[in-house]
Amino acid sequence: QLQLQESGPGLVKPSETLSLTCTVSGDSINGTTYYWAWIRQAPGKGLEWIGHIYYSGGTYYSPSLRSRVTVSVDTSHNHFSLRLSSVTASDTAVYYCARRRGYYSNFDYWGQGTLVTVSS
């Protein structure tokens, strides 16, 4: 059974960089049809796609976050990561990592989510 687990600081100061890692267990991240994604949810709000990456490194980012986001993959450690720079209070959210089944398809496995608060 595939499992995803987010990890990283729960508190980040304004203007700093948010960094999270998603560790994948139960299968290799090298699956040729899968994309590895980050999605967030601000308190009381809906889901917002941040971006995703193919195992070979091709990336797709939300236009509204593209200038601040980097998603990377480490196949040797079977994990992928999110970096979001110059954070503000509006970046406070639960951050989920997820697996996307294919180019047009859905997110079939999700991590439990991790709350990141931006505050001084």
Place this chain on the structure above:
Amino acid sequence: SYVLTQPPSASVAPGQTATITCVGNNVGSKSVQWYQQKPGQAPVAVVYDDVARPSGIPERFSGSNSGNTATLAISRVDAGDEAIYYCQVWDPSRDQVVFGGGTKLTVL
């Protein structure tokens, strides 16, 4: 950018059928995904690729997609179906994932 519009809320009596709509320009030409999210939990896929059900999802959950409207139907609703439901598509013209705003389903 592409927009998916869902009603903020819907309500249904136990045992009845709930229908949740997701409206987008020519959404029928796209593959629509549906997720259920209960409080404090991660979303769970309940319908994928317009009409398919993931393993473990009851047959009570069904999807359809045509024209400008995709629909999630939940038959024989019970209290355990209370949740927020989100639709989602991939917009290939802009290479981006789009989520609807979510519909909170209340079982009366």
